Amino acid sequence: xxxxxxxxxxxxHVDGAGGGTATFWVEADRPCTARVRCADDGSGGxxxxxxxxxxxxxxxxxxxxxxxxxxxxxxxxYEVLLDDRPVWPPPGSGFPPSTIRVPDASPGxxxxxxxxxxxxxxxxxxxxxxxxxxxxxxxxxxxxxxxxADPDAERPDVLLLLxxxxxxxxxxxxxxxxxxxxRDLREPPGTEVGxxxxxxxxxxxxxxxxxxxWLLSTVPSCMIFDxxxxxxxxxxxxxxxxxxxxxxxxRERILSGLMSYWVYQxxxxxxxxxxxxxxxxxxxxxxxxxTEPLRRFAAEADADPARTRWSHRRDLGRTRIVTIDxxxxxxxxxxxxxxxxxxxxxxxxxxxxxxxxxxDHLLVATSLPWLLPPLIHDAETWSAALCRGERGPRWARxxxxxxxRSDLEHWAAFPSSFAWLTELLAEAxxxxxxxxxxCVLSGDVHHAYVAEPxxxxxxxxxxxxxxxxxxHNAIPGVVRLGFRFGWSRAGARxxxxxxxxxxxxxxxxxxxxxGGPWFGNQLMTLTLSGRSARLRLDRTKAVRGGGARLxxxxxxxLTPEDAD
Numbered sequence: 046x047x048x049x050x051x052x053x054x055x056x057x058h059v060d061g062a063g064g065g066t067a068t069f070w071v072e073a074d075r076p077c078t079a080r081v082r083c084a085d086d087g088s089g090g091x092x093x094x095x096x097x098x099x100x101x102x103x104x105x106x107x108x109x110x111x112x113x114x115x116x117x118x119x120x121x122x123y124e125v126l127l128d129d130r131p132v133w134p135p136p137g138s139g140f141p142p143s144t145i146r147v148p149d150a151s152p153g154x155x156x157x158x159x160x161x162x163x164x165x166x167x168x169x170x171x172x173x174x175x176x177x178x179x180x181x182x183x184x185x186x187x188x189x190x191x192x193x194a195d196p197d198a199e200r201p202d203v204l205l206l207l208x209x210x211x212x213x214x215x216x217x218x219x220x221x222x223x224x225x226x227x228r229d230l231r232e233p234p235g236t237e238v239g240x241x242x243x244x245x246x247x248x249x250x251x252x253x254x255x256x257x258x259w260l261l262s263t264v265p266s267c268m269i270f271d272x273x274x275x276x277x278x279x280x281x282x283x284x285x286x287x288x289x290x291x292x293x294x295x296r297e298r299i300l301s302g303l304m305s306y307w308v309y310q311x312x313x314x315x316x317x318x319x320x321x322x323x324x325x326x327x328x329x330x331x332x333x334x335x336t337e338p339l340r341r342f343a344a345e346a347d348a349d350p351a352r353t354r355w356s357h358r359r360d361l362g363r364t365r366i367v368t369i370d371x372x373x374x375x376x377x378x379x380x381x382x383x384x385x386x387x388x389x390x391x392x393x394x395x396x397x398x399x400x401x402x403x404x405d406h407l408l409v410a411t412s413l414p415w416l417l418p419p420l421i422h423d424a425e426t427w428s429a430a431l432c433r434g435e436r437g438p439r440w441a442r443x444x445x446x447x448x449x450r451s452d453l454e455h456w457a458a459f460p461s462s463f464a465w466l467t468e469l470l471a472e473a474x475x476x477x478x479x480x481x482x483x484c485v486l487s488g489d490v491h492h493a494y495v496a497e498p499x500x501x502x503x504x505x506x507x508x509x510x511x512x513x514x515x516x517h518n519a520i521p522g523v524v525r526l527g528f529r530f531g532w533s534r535a536g537a538r539x540x541x542x543x544x545x546x547x548x549x550x551x552x553x554x555x556x557x558x559x560g561g562p563w564f565g566n567q568l569m570t571l572t573l574s575g576r577s578a579r580l581r582l583d584r585t586k587a588v589r590g591g592g593a594r595l596x597x598x599x600x601x602x603l604t605p606e607d608a609d
Contacts, residue, residue, distance in 0.1 A: 048077035050132040051105075052252055054125050056145060057313030059203070059265040062360070065115030065147035067265070068320070070313045072107050073099055073127055079108035080126040083115070083145065100330045102308055102339055103241045109326075111317035118149030120196060133262070140255075141192040143262040148202045150362035158364070158571045159184070159264075160205035162271065162412060162488025163515035166217060166251040178585035178593030179517035180568045185256035187595050188264075201570065203361065204264050205368070207488040207514075208271025208412030210310065211247035213238045213302060215273065220246055233294045237276070240297050244305035267359060268310040269368050271412040271489055275302040281454040282432070283377040284445050303343035303373075306355075314357045314368070350374050351386045358396045360404065364573050365480075367396045368410040371456075379433050384462035394469055402478025405576045413455045414487040415466055416496040416510035416556045418531030423540030423549075425457035430547035455489075464553065467498075474506030481576035481604050482507045486569075488514035492528050493569065493582055494561030495601075498554050507603060510556070511580065513569040525564055532558050563598050571603075578603040 053071040060066045069081050080096040095112035115121060122142040125133035134143060148156055167179040184201075191198035214237045216224065221236045223246055230236055238244055252258060272279040276298065280286060289295045312326065320326055325342050329335030346353040355370035369385070376383040385393065397407065409415075417425070428451075430436075431444025448454065456463045474483050483506055496510040530536045544551075560582075567584040579602050583595040 046075070047130050048127040048132075049074045050125065050127060052249060053258075053262070054081070054133055054143070055252070055261045055313060056143070056263060056265050057109075058316050058359070059145070059147050059361075060316055060359070061117035061147045061150045061362070064113055065117050066111065066113045066317050067115060067145050067147065068313060068315070068317055069095075069110040069112070069125070070107070070309075071110065071125060071127075072105060074106070076101065076106055077127045078129075079110050080129070081110045081112050082124050082126060083112065084122045098330070100332075101334045101336070102304070102329070103245075103336050105245060105308075107308055109312055109320060111320070112145070113317065115145055115147045117147040118151070118154065120144040120146040138259075140189050140259040141196070141263075143259065146200070146202070146263075148361045152363075153575050154362060155572055155574045156203075156361055156364050157199065157201045158203055158205060158366070158408065158573070159201040159568055160207055160410070160486050160488075160511075160571075161513045161516040161568045162207035163209040163273075163491060164206075164251070164517045165212060165215070166247075167254050167257070167517060169219075176517065176519040177566050178587055179254075179257075180566045180583075180585050180595075181260060181516055182254065182256040183566075183585045183593045183595050184568060184583075185260035186592070189256075189259065201264050203359075203366075204260075204266045205366070205410055205486060206266060206268045207410055207486065208269060209273040209488070209515075209518075210268060210270070211244070211251055212273045213244065213247065213298070214276045216247070217250060220250060233292065234298060238298070239294060239301070241301040241304055244301050248305070248309050267314055267357070267366065267368055267410070269314075269355065269357075269370060269410065269412055270306055270310065270372055272372060274306060275299060275372070278449065278452055278454060279372050280375045280377060281449055281452075282445065283379065285449055286377055299347050300340055300343045303346055304339050307339065307343070311355060314359075346373065350376075351388050354389065354392065356389060356393060363403070363405040364408065365396075365404040365406070366408045366410060367393060369393055371411050371413045375459075382429070382433070382459055382461070384456060384459040384466075390462075390465065397469055397473050401476065405481050406571075406573050406578060407473055407480045407483045408486055408571070409470070409483070410486045411456075412487060413489050414510060414512045415456050415463070415470075415485045416498070417455055417457055417490070418528060418536065418558075419556075420531040420533075420536035420540040421453075421455075421528075422457040422552075423537075423544045424451075425453045425455060426460055426549050427543040427547035428453045429458050429460055430549050435548045436546070460549075467553070470508055474508060479506045482509065482578045484509045484511050484571065484578075484603070487512045490528070491515050491518060491520040491524070491564075492561065493563040493567050494532075495559050495580070495599075496556050497559050498556045509603060511569060511571075513567060513582065515566060516568065517566050520564060528562055532562065560599055560601065567598070568595070576604060 051072045055070040082094040093114040099106040168174040374389040582599040
């Protein structure tokens with residue numbers, strides 16, 4: 046029987062340096078050779094192609110297909126073949142052809158970076174969606190219509206998905222039905238996923254959505270996990286982790302979460318050269334079944350975060366994107382509590398400061414916001430102070446309970462790491478060759494806002510916290526009120542009182558909210574050209590009679606209009 050395409054293709058890493066390259070992720074329903082064949086792009090060549098043999102994990106078959114020789118700035122249609130049988134685009138597709146477009150790195154060329162986080166899988170067509178239209182679905186239909194009318198229409202050059210791509214702990218009714226047919230839901234982990242096979246159902250549900258499937262086939266993507274990719278509040282504290290490790294189901298959950306993340310998300314973040322140099326990838330590809338090597342790797346990564354690196358860097362023209370793992374790399378011991386272990390922090394610093402003057406814009410992608418509403422920031426530093434014993438054992442127990450119940454585990458809950466990141470961003474923005482903008486891109490908190498530091502933290506360049514979530518999720522009304530209060534003057538005064546109680550010194554700098562808060566399903570897009578930068582926020586709006594559209598909620602320049 047001929048091999049079929051089970052999931053994908055996803056266009057993942059693209060790079061115009063040293064000849065245009067791209068990697069494609071596919072899942073087939075049996076072992077085969079996957080091939081990506083490109084049409085003639087009009088530059089005088091006869092088209093390029095790449096191929097790779099599938100590797101096997103837990104009975105599933107995957108391939109990462111590298112393609113080289115692409116022409117930057119040109120949208121090149123492609124097809125996917127399995128054992129030389131065309132399987133993509135699907136017959137009768139109502140979408141424009143899937144294309145590869147390596148960003149143009151020439152001076153002054155525009156680069157569009159879209160980003161967001163927190164996405165429940167979209168409801169099947171025709172079903173009522175109580176949380177409103179999905180921002181990725183809506184982006185897909187909007188972009189498809191634009192490209193059908195004009196193949197050269199504007200499109201994102203890269204899509205940054207900043208966490209909670211799947212929800213292992215909040216499954217849909219459809220997934221719960223599959224779980225109930227497989228095991229007793231009265232036994233832990235109940236309606237949450239429990240192993241690798243069940244994780245594959247989450248990706249099926251999320252990425253088989255026809256609109257999102259087409260979008261991810263034609264817009265390159267970078268991804269990083271957040272907590273719900275494994276479990277809510279993953280790695281909040283040493284106490285939290287000890288409690289989870291005491292449960293009988295946690296080990297299988299964390300190993301399956303890391304294994305599936307490596308296969309479905311992490312590998313596509315790597316360039317063809319990085320894939321070729323990765324020893325685990327080579328071992329998995331060479332084995333008849335790579336399950337055990339990957340499982341062993343996941344166990345080592347869980348036991349010692351320093352054994353692996355999930356953070357990654359991508360340079361697109363004169364824009365640098367450094368994506369930071371803020372979940373698995375944590376140091377949880379109260380005496381040395383840090384968002385990143387020392388090796389990870391050293392690597393991030395090296396990537397941010399490498400080759401000063403070689404980039405005009407620095408994007409630091411971290412699922413968790415660096416700058417929060419002041420009340421929430423101070424509440425997190427207060428809780429951290431209590432937990433480390435500033436007010437004695439009774440308050441330490443209260444602080445830990447509050448930290449776990451209230452999700453107080455962002456950068457502010459790791460005070461030394463918050464200070465480290467602040468100084469790193471300031472250092473990147475100082476001196477000759479400093480970039481025009483330093484932007485921290487985040488999600489997680491289910492609202493969108495723009496914040497800017499005031500005082501010394503922003504010396505030398507424009508520094509922004511750009512937060513955008515959710516892509517498709519809900520936020521209770523009381524939480525909306527809480528976030529609004531967190532940004533208010535009264536909230537700031539309450540936060541300062543908490544900080545005083547925790548014997549926390551005054552912050553080294555202040556920041557102000559210059560946009561938002563905005564609520565709803567939404568997506569931010571940065572347009573970068575030379576040393577200019579513009580930001581746009583789009584929210585989804587249901588259309589009478591069915592469907593949805595993107596509505597501009599805000600647009601602003603982040604640099605002087607004459608920056609070029």
